[in-house]
Amino acid sequence: MATLDIKNLHVSVETEAGPKPILHGVDLTVSDGEVHAIMGPNGSGKSTLAYAVAGHPKYTITDGSVTLDGVDILSMTVDERARAGLFLAMQYPVEVPGVSVANFLRTAKTAIDGEAPKLRTWVKDVNQAMGQVNLDASFGQRNVNEGFSGGEKKRHEIVQLELLNPAFAILDETDSGLDIDALRIVSDGVNRFSGQGDRGVLLITHYTRILRYIKPDKVHVFVGGRVAESGGAELADRLEAEGYDRYLKAGEVSAPAGAGN
Template sequence: MATLEIHDLHVQVETDNGPKPILKGVDLTIRAGQTHAIMGPNGSGKSTLAYTLAGHPKYTVTGGTVTLDGDDILSMTTDERARAGLFLAMQYPVEVPGVSVANFLRTAKTAIDGQAPKIRTWTKQVTEALAQMNLDASFAQRSVNEGFSGGEKKRHEIAQLELLNPKVAILDETDSGLDIDALRVVSEGVNRFIEQGDRGVLLITHYTRILRYIKPDVVHVFVDGHMVTQGGPELADELEAEGYDKYVKAARVDA
C-alpha cells in the first residue's frame, strides 16, 4: 500500500540574481487510495513541487524529506524514482523526434520492471490503452509528442500512466489545453487508475472543471510555496466562486 510523505520540504532555484526560494516548508501525505488536489495562483510553486518530486536537476532541495513507502526519494536519481513507483504527467510534454511511441513505451516498461514485456501481450496492452484514450493503433508509430495536438499529448500521458501503473501519480495540470471531450477521456483514464484502490494521485490544477470528473479526497490551497489551507471537494467550489485573493492576502500578512 503506497504512501508518499513530504515533510517540511524547502526548494530553491538558481536565477541571475542568485538562489531564489520557491518551496518554503511543504507538508503532505498521500496514502494508497487517496486523491489529493492542489490548487493555487500562478507562480505559487505547484509545478516546482511536481518537478522536485520527479528529480528535475533545476531544483535544489535545501531542507526536508520525501519518502515513498519509507524509502528516501530525494537520494534517488530520476530513473530510480520512477522504478520506485513515482510517475509524472507533465504540464508541457516534450517532443522526442525519431523515437516512436511504441519503442518509448516498451523501453520505459522494461526499465521499470527490470525485464522486457512479451511482445504479443505488450502490443495488445498498448493497443487497448491507446484505444481507451481515443487514439488509433497507428499512433504508436508516431514520434513521441512530435506534431501532437495538445489533447493528444495529454491523452498519451494517461496511456503511459495506465501501462506503467506506478504507485503514485503526479499529474501537473493535465487538464490544461483540453476541450471537453478530451477532458472527459483523460479523466476516465485517471479514474481507472484510482479505482485500483492501492494507488495515490496528486492532481495539480487551476480549475475545478477536472474535479467534476475526478473527485478528490482532499483539496489543498497552495500559496507562496506552501499549503495555506485544506478541505474537502467543497473547497474547490469556494475557490471557483471567490478565487484565491483572501488566501494570498493572508499569506502576505503571515509573511
C-alpha cells in the same frame, strides 16, 4: 501501498542572481487509495513541487524530506524514483524526434520492470490502452508527441500511466488545453488508475472543471510556496466562487515574485 509523505520541503532554483527560494516548508501526506488535488494561482510553486519530487535537476532541495512508502526518494536518481513507483505527467509534454511511441513505451516498461514485456501480449496491451483514450493504433508509429495536438499529448500520458502502472502518480495540470471531450477521456483514465484502490494520485490544477470528473479526497490551496489551507472537495467549490485573493490579502502567505507554477 503508495503513501507519499512530504515534510517541511524547501526548494530553490538557481538564477543569475543566485539561489531563489520557491517552496517554503511544504507538508503533505497522500495515502494509498487517495486522490489529492493541489489548487493555486500562477506562480505559487505547484509545478515546482511536482518537479522537485520527481528529481528535476533545475531544483535544489535545501531542507525537508520526501518518502514513498517510508523510503527516502530524495537520495535516488530520477530513474530510480521511477522504478520505485513514482510517475510524473508533465504540464507541457516534450517532443522526442526520432523515437516512436511504440519504442518509447516498450523501453520505459522494460526499464521499470527490469525485463522486456512479451511482444504479443505487449502489442495487445498497448492497443487496448490507446483505444481507451481514443488514440488510433497508428499513433504507435509516430514520433513521441511530435505533431500531436495538446489533447493527444495528454491522452498519450494517460496511455503511459495505464501501461507503466506506477504506485503513485503526480499529474501536473493534466487538464490544461483540453476540450470537454478530451477532458472526460483523460479523467476516465485517471479514475481507472486510482480506482485500483492501492494507488495514490496528486493532481495539480488551476481550475475546478476536472474535479467534476475526478473526485478528490482532499483539496489543498497552494499559495506562496506552501499549503495555505486543506479541506474536502467542498473547498474546491469555495475557491471557484471566491478565488485566491483572500489568502494573499489576509497576509497568511505572500507569493514570492517569480515563483514557479
